[in-house]
Amino acid sequence: MESVENKVRATIAKYKMFDFDDRIAVAVSGGKDSVSLLHILAKIERNYPKASLLAVSVDEGIAGYRDEALKIAGENCKKLGVEHHVISFKELYGFTLDEIVYKLRRSGESELTPCAYCGVLRRKALNLIARKVDAGKLATAHTLDDEAQTVLLNMLHGDVLRITREKPVTDETHPKLIRRVKPFCEIPEKETALFAYARKVKFQAIPCPYAPEALRNDVRLFLNRMEEKHAGIKYTVFKAAEKIRLAVEKTAGSEILRECSQCGEPTAQSICKACEMLQRIKA
Numbered sequence: 259m260e261s262v263e264n265k266v267r268a269t270i271a272k273y274k275m276f277d278f279d280d281r282i283a284v285a286v287s288g289g290k291d292s293v294s295l296l297h298i299l300a301k302i303e304r305n306y307p308k309a310s311l312l313a314v315s316v317d318e319g320i321a322g323y324r325d326e327a328l329k330i331a332g333e334n335c336k337k338l339g340v341e342h343h344v345i346s347f348k349e350l351y352g353f354t355l356d357e358i359v360y361k362l363r364r365s366g367e368s369e370l371t372p373c374a375y376c377g378v379l380r381r382k383a384l385n386l387i388a389r390k391v392d393a394g395k396l397a398t399a400h401t402l403d404d405e406a407q408t409v410l411l412n413m414l415h416g417d418v419l420r421i422t423r424e425k426p427v428t429d430e431t432h433p434k435l436i437r438r439v440k441p442f443c444e445i446p447e448k449e450t451a452l453f454a455y456a457r458k459v460k461f462q463a464i465p466c467p468y469a470p471e472a473l474r475n476d477v478r479l480f481l482n483r484m485e486e487k488h489a490g491i492k493y494t495v496f497k498a499a500e501k502i503r504l505a506v507e508k509t510a511g512s513e514i515l516r517e518c519s520q521c522g523e524p525t526a527q528s529i530c531k532a533c534e535m536l537q538r539i540k541a
């Protein structure tokens with residue numbers, strides 16, 4: 259089997275993910291995928307003297323989970339000699355994720371899960387920290403499994419147009435939005451796990467306490483069952499999204515972004531999703 263490192267190099271070349279002098283921020287959560295990506299990109303980057311690599315992490319504030327993950331992320335960065343920057347929900351938004359979940363449960367809010375809040379707030383936090391450290395690209399460790407799950411989730415949420423926004427390399431749509439790249443987008447999670455075990459890379463193995471509540475979990479199980487019966491189905495879903503994306507881009511064009519009236523961050527609406535969610539909590 260071709261090595262994960264070679265596959266990553268091929269994916270980076272195929273989608274033209276980086277320039278030779280890029281300043282790359284790798285989003286590192288401390289889980290196996292992100293830590294493996296950090297190790298692989300650190301190795302590749304050594305061949306590009308004009309490029310630089312650093313790691314960014316978000317502390318959502320999840321007791322008994324995120325502290326350990328951040329410690330592991332920090333240890334890996336130290337081992338590789340990579341700068342590590344952390345930003346927290348508490349400092350950015352005034353609440354930890356645990357506090358947000360407590361408030362949601364107390365108010366009887368059942369429409370959105372903790373992951374729905376976490377995903378939107380973390381996306382914004384990652385963009386802010388990547389911008390703060392002057393990164394030109396933000397690399398995330400989304401695997402083929404994550405990508406296929408996201409396609410189905412967007413369908414299940416009825417948000418088909420979102421498929422056009424999720425791509426291996428995001429377009430330059432707003433000066434405040436750091437371009438995101440996904441070097442693992444064609445690599446199955448099984449292989450990133452194998453890389454981490456084979457290289458004895460230290461990662462956090464326990465799952466987030468909120469994960470079982472997420473619809474993504476059901477979709478993950480479904481796709482794994484399908485892949486067992488029909489090998490290659492995750493890749494088919496990933497490629498199908500690419501075709502939908504191309505067709506939609508041809509007819510609808512790209513989305514125009516403006517700045518959120520509350521926080522000034524890029525958004526397609528007058529208020530960004532993160533500010534809208536935080537307003538709900540404060541109400």
Ligand code: SF4
Nearest residue numbers: 372373376466468469
């Ligand atoms: Fe956030 Fe959900 Fe992931 Fe936990 S499982 S870190 S709540 S998105």
Ligand code: ZN
Nearest residue numbers: 518521530533
């Ligand atoms: Zn906002």
